[in-house]
Amino acid sequence: MSDTTQNGPVLAADGTPLKRSLAKALRMQKMRALMLIAPLLLFILVTFILPVGDMLFRSVDNRIVQNVLPNTVIALESWDPASTEIPGEAVFAALAVDMKAAAEIKVHTKVAKRLNYENPGLASIFRKSGRKIRKWDVENEGPYKERLIELNDGWADIELWRTIKTYSGRRTMGYFLNAVDMKLGAEGVTVRPENERIYNTMLIRTMRMSLIITFSCILLGYPVAWLLANLPTRTANMLMILVLLPFWTSLLVRTSSWKILLQQQGVINDVLVWIGIVGDDNRLVLINNELGTIIAMTHILLPFMILPMYSVMQTIQPTYLRAAKSLGATNWTAFWRVYFPQSVPGIGAGSILVFILAVGYYITPALVGGTKGTFISNLIAYHISTSGNWGLGAALGAILLAVVLLLYWVYDKIVGIDNVKLG
């Protein structure tokens, strides 16, 4: 519709054109909405988004080598790592200067630790030499090449120089390559030998077990959701409490309960022995393995499957099933070709949710998984808190986060995040 008449634009009460006045009001409205959201957005940004970003940055950060060995890195620029000769006197002299400076403030151990991740054994060379070089006069006591090699013959190893050269940049892909069981050497990217591949195995195991958990949840959740959606509201509400109670119960309570139930002297084994299914001397091993993790996590995540399924199934008209049957469909055909396709969105929503939550689980696998049933999260926690290889932990975290965010995006496209229901 046009907002102009023969007498010119329609005017608002204060004399401005109505169109501009309306646009201004809309802008005001938008501003007001954003002003209400802004504090929280800022809060989440500082307390959550920045920390996660900071951690992701660590997965490529390699400034330590340049910071500790600045002169060596510059001197190494002219050296060709493909040559068979170790670098000349100039590089060794630069190294001596850097090492003396580093040893005085005791940061040479940091670079030693960093390079040791890529080439095990380098740490001790750096540490031992650092202690001695501290007492050197690095201006006029050359030649340093001979003196350093005399100090520790590791300095004559060309692999050491290749490692330093490869990891002299400010950024590195080294951690990510380690995280997928590859290695960045002087000759480029190579796959690690079979017996050193632990991270891929872990990643695949996490995916595989999360899929198994998701499928068990579908299998157990579907009948329950169907029953809840088809019972009279009063009964359904009563039964719904049985689904919501686990949802509200502390995760640690549920995990400790499974830990107690599943152990070899636990209630489940006792019952099985009492019935006579298993003998007293060969009780089932249900815990500290993959099975334990799968059982406990299926139980913990089942409500997240039932709730979305239930809310979709509630909208399916029971008359469709009756119509199908009256048209001659058997029970199975009516279910499979009429009811099931309509319930697929619920299965999809529940599955993505359960999978997202399962992939990143830490507590339950750590407590009931033993060594065989742990997830990638447990490995990340190990690298962050125990081994101190933060870069590798961050790289593994970044891969996990990428998987989760991809699924989150899919979930948003299919279901919409504003449609998440919490009971």
Next chain:
Amino acid sequence: MSALPPYATTGQRVWYYSFRVICGLIFFFLIAPIVVIIPLSFNAQDFFTFTPEMLRLDPEGFSLKHYRDFFSNDSWQSSMWNSLKIAPMATIVSVTFGTLAAIGLSQPHVPFRRAIMAILISPMIVPLIISAAGMYFFYSRIGLQGTYFGVVLAHAALGIPFVIITVTATLVGFDRSLTRAAANMGADPVTTFFRIQMPLILPGVISGGLFAFITSFDEVVVVLFVGSAGQKTLPWQMFIGLREQISPTILAVATILVAISIMLLATVEMLRRRSERLRGMSPS
């Protein structure tokens, strides 16, 4: 499903009853692990299974000793108080920011609504270990690691998605002409908010707050990384107990926590019905 028609065939009858049995078993699977720890927590022995005395319902087999241990043990008591100090503060922070933002998000014209929503919900989606590691590094850098304030901020961030989800859900049915009517009668925006909008969305705000509370009260991964020994919470203490020397006191703690969850669940359900009634929907 409500009842079998009189003309049902034998096959249909068998399926009808076996389906109910299957569902019953699944409900059993859901609820049994939670229920079973309640009697076990009254065990007079330090075992994690039913003793013969308990099965005979002999009063000798039952005792309150694990509860006594919980209430007299210093480390359990201090962890309980830490939890009770952290969770309410985190709840207040997330409810305040979350409710404001949820009201903003339910305005009719919000630019980048989808993107903002995705960011605000992300603490619920990002694996806890990643959040925990990131907060550990970042908070150490700004001096918040190992402080009470740091743990409160971290827990508040984790609770926000729940507040946003519940409050926006309540606001979906909110009749905006009510606020316009109030404004028309001369109320300023603050009065309108506190006297018109707030009472109507209060049930949603409270249940969002309860979600945020339970999130913080149950949380262990982030507090393990962001907190220090001074902020050892109840779940942290349980986690240590489960990993190292598993003591039956955990059963007593678990039972108390189950009782708290039942109370919270009952409150949330009541509030949900009340909110639906307030908004003129038939309570389901």
